[in-house]
Amino acid sequence: MQTVLIIDDNPAVGEALSLALSLRDIRPLVALTPEDGLAVLLRERVDVVIQDMNFTADTTSGEEGVALFRAIRARHADLPVILLTAWTHLETAVELVKAGAADYLGKPWDDAKLLATVENLLELSESTREVTRARVERQRRRAALESKYDLDGLVFTSEAMSRTVELAGQVAKADVPVLITGPNGAGKERIASIVHANSSVRRGPFVAVNCGALPGELIEAELFGADAGAYTGANKAREGRFELADGGTLFLDEIGNLPLPGQMKLLRVLETGQFERLGSGRTRSVKVRVVSATNADLKAMIAAGTFREDLYYRLNVIEVNLPPLSERVDDILPLAEFFLDGKARLTEEARDALQAHNWPGNVRELKNAMARAALLASDGRIEVAHLNLPVAVPAATRNLDEPSRESVEAALASAGGVVSRAASQLGLSRQALYRRMERYGLAV
Numbered sequence: 001m002q003t004v005l006i007i008d009d010n011p012a013v014g015e016a017l018s019l020a021l022s023l024r025d026i027r028p029l030v031a032l033t034p035e036d037g038l039a040v041l042l043r044e045r046v047d048v049v050i051q052d053m054n055f056t057a058d059t060t061s062g063e064e065g066v067a068l069f070r071a072i073r074a075r076h077a078d079l080p081v082i083l084l085t086a087w088t089h090l091e092t093a094v095e096l097v098k099a100g101a102a103d104y105l106g107k108p109w110d111d112a113k114l115l116a117t118v119e120n121l122l123e124l125s126e127s128t129r130e131v132t133r134a135r136v137e138r139q140r141r142r143a144a145l146e147s148k149y150d151l152d153g154l155v156f157t158s159e160a161m162s163r164t165v166e167l168a169g170q171v172a173k174a175d176v177p178v179l180i181t182g183p184n185g186a187g188k189e190r191i192a193s194i195v196h197a198n199s200s201v202r203r204g205p206f207v208a209v210n211c212g213a214l215p216g217e218l219i220e221a222e223l224f225g226a227d228a229g230a231y232t233g234a235n236k237a238r239e240g241r242f243e244l245a246d247g248g249t250l251f252l253d254e255i256g257n258l259p260l261p262g263q264m265k266l267l268r269v270l271e272t273g274q275f276e277r278l279g280s281g282r283t284r285s286v287k288v289r290v291v292s293a294t295n296a297d298l299k300a301m302i303a304a305g306t307f308r309e310d311l312y313y314r315l316n317v318i319e320v321n322l323p324p325l326s327e328r329v330d331d332i333l334p335l336a337e338f339f340l341d342g343k344a345r346l347t348e349e350a351r352d353a354l355q356a357h358n359w360p361g362n363v364r365e366l367k368n369a370m371a372r373a374a375l376l377a378s379d380g381r382i383e384v385a386h387l388n389l390p391v392a393v394p395a396a397t398r399n400l401d402e403p404s405r406e407s408v409e410a411a412l413a414s415a416g417g418v419v420s421r422a423a424s425q426l427g428l429s430r431q432a433l434y435r436r437m438e439r440y441g442l443a444v
Contacts, residue, residue: 003026005044013052026118169194209241224242326358403426
């Protein structure tokens, strides 16, 4: 049961509020002095505080009430506090709301409004605790992974990424080829580096080659090397990536772009550890851990005759799938902060916009967006406009436009004061709506 602490020197106020809260299945606690109220907070878990502002005969100063609020805020920074005041002039109460008070209500209060405010704050409090619990659990999982594996500095907190990293760490121990699948820009090379860092060849070289970035006629020379005169412009012998990776790991990105002749030679290396440079009849031997990656549907390519089925099964002894950034939303803000590297800070609206965007370009798109935003944010504050994110997002689920005070009020009225419904209408999370309500000075 959630608990509300009432701090008021009038016993009748405590009794009236206790009865109203009890009828809503909310546990009330009552303290008659600021000192007693602070003592209760030390020994009880409290979700919301309702405090009076007037504890002396001088009903216009409110000094004790201000001191009490500041003491609560100093010791319990996230605890919602509702102020009760009988003043005619409410400037001090307004200032305290700006300082973090959840709301203020005049005496005599409206029971319906007070209870609605309390219930909304309790809902937010529970939501905040859930978010905190989830964050702590994600941190625990990451710490557990760091104790078992070398994560090579990878930035992530999401459960989806934790599963991927766990699998990468596990398969690293087996000396077999690994195929990493996932969309462009999601970070497949980073997963390959984790496989290498936790493998038996981690002290050897890690050599990466993008098979999709080279012309077809040069891919074989890049992988297997070439003797002088093997092709036009080959003035001297050169080592290929397999020789450079001997004793370590060779990462073949965009493996689906390897032409069929190169696929056949790659299959031979995987089977025998042997190959010939272009233009050479000499057989060379290497011991290389091969990790490959693709965003293509290799089975469809096999059916089309553009990828060898026997090579597919050689490469895909173990598959590690890397989900898109849109499926690991918890990674967006940590990655954004990492890319900013303290050069700028995100406003709350910008943070909401980052988490609402679908990120079709994945981590690469996010990195570029942060570089651009940091350049545009001359005062070090990144606003939504600096992100240059497209707005082609389903309106039913996302709304990057800042809702006006009027639209927030209309949504709350339409939803009968139920914050979760109003947030859904506005395309916001409950936390985002509460932030806007606080900014506009609104209470349900």
